[in-house]
Amino acid sequence: MSKTLCQTCGDVEVRKFLSLGQQPSFHFPANREEAENERLWPLELGFCEQCSLVQVLESVSERILFSGDYHHLAGLTAGYHEHLQGLADTLAGLFDSTDGRSVVEFGSNDGSLLDKLAARSFDVLGVDPVGQVTAAGSQVVKDYFSSTVGAELAATRGKTDLVVALNVFAHVTNLHDVLDGVTSLLKDDGLFVTESHYLVDLLETLQYDFAYHEHSRYYSVTALDEAFRRHGLETVKIERIPTHGGSIRVYAGFAGAHEVDQSVIELRELEDSLKLRDSMIYTRFAERVEQHREKLNELVRFLKNSGARVAAASAPGRAVTMLNYCGLGPDDIDVVSEISPRKIGKLFPGTHIPIISQQELAGDNQPEYALLMSWHIADEVITNLRNEGFRGTLIEPLPEPRILER
Ligand SMILES: [Zn+2]
Incomplete structure (x- = not known):
């Protein structure tokens, strides 16, 4: 297989540490015939020794996955709606008044967050390839967010106070192009707010099951810092949140524009102590994953017998x-x-x-x-x-x- 480079660092080769075998895409065959023609891809994980980004070595074009029978929209649980309510309150709390404050959310999905922000008087706009009008009528641009889209929105609508992206960093095709779009769209004192599945939680609770083709990257603060740095951005605050079995909500702004919160320093220290750039933690993870497969098989076999x-x-x-x-x-x-x-x-x-x-x-x-x-x-x-x-x-x-x- 051709070598995979780190999608953040660009010039550093990713080191493979786990193979999850041949895996199908997230498409549900309707019958036996369709099942027999199902395509499989090797699913392998590697990490970057420079920034600790963990990523899938072979990825499938997001356009294939987003086309046709894509189930993303079906999945918003009651718990997740509550989570979005909390986030909307938190974002509103960043300002004395939300009147005249603007938010662009990309990967806005069914618009649940947009509508909640609009209800708190934000001026909202979504960008999503699904592009549907939201339940409360918030506007959504039907596109993938990119440097081009970011620059166009800045030119036509002006720069924005907040750019929000939830759980999309894991599967954007070109992270740096997306970050270029963010920097052209964000006001000088604006904030870019992202939520991503957190590598440390993933490693600690053995969440290898979260590695599927649509989700090809797993971030640490170290990896996000590295990505932001290349675009003149810096992490200014981080909250650990329970989404997906452990995520981080990261606030970033232009370097020097905001005071850096203690939470950033604490998580950087935690990650340094875990040695996320050394192979040891990943080798151990891979061993535990193999043991898990054996244990689960044993249990199921025991019950069936x-x-x-x-x-x-x-x-x-x-x-x-x-x-x-x-x-x-x-x-x-x-x-x-x-x-x-x-x-x-x-x-x-x-x-x-x-x-x-x-x-x-x-x-x-x-x-x-x-x-x-x-x-x-x-x-x-x-x-x-x-x-x-x-x-x-x-x-x-x-x-x-x-x-x-x-
Ligand atoms: Zn890297």
Whole structure:
């Protein structure tokens, strides 16, 4: 395979530390024939010794993934809406008054945050390839955010107080082009606010399942600092937040424009102490991932041998990575349950386990066990399953396979 360069540093080769085998894309085959023609890609992770960015070595063009049957919009949970309410309040709290203050959000998805910001008197604009009008009528430019789009918006609408991007840094094709767009759009004293899955949390809680093709990069503060530095930006404040099993909300501004908060210094110190630029932590992670595959297989095999049926509850992207990496197919997992009508009745990517509705899972013929594939929001999922009437025993697959007593 050709060598992969760090997407932040550009000229530094990424060192491979983990192979997650052959993986499908996040597309649900409608029938056997489609399943047989499914394409697989090797999924491998590497890290950069200069900036500690962790990234997928082979990535699929985002345009392929965004086209057709893309399920991103289906996924906003109640917990995430609450999270966005909190973020909207926090952003409003940055100003004495939000009147006349402007926000551009790229990767604005269904516009949930835009509408919440508009309700707090911000002047809002979204940029998203889906480009739909939001529920409350906030305007969205149908495009991928780029240096061109940023410069055009600055010229036609003026510069903005805030640029916001949630969970898009992981999968933008050209990070530096996007950051060029941010710097041309941001006012001199403006703030760029991003949320990204945090590498330290990912390593600590063994979240290899979050590596899927749409999400090809995993950031530390060290890596973000390096990316920002190249564009005259600096990190000024960081909050650790629970999204996705551990994320960071990072505020950046033009270098010298804002006072740097203690939170930035603390997380840089934490990362230095973990030695995120040395291979040791990644080698250890890869060993733990392999052990996890063995443990999960042992547990499922034990349950199946005892005559029980085992389901997997929900089919987010991370479930695709885990079940395919662990080699768990229809002989191991009887069914996968879902609430999205776009997945029900189809086959699970790669392993081709039939997908049934959550109602059916909780119906007359219930399996005895269910693996919680959205384990990072376990409380919300467990409440849903119990409310639906599912009485089986629940298993949390990560960080350790664990049978729950609730
Ligand atoms: Zn790098």
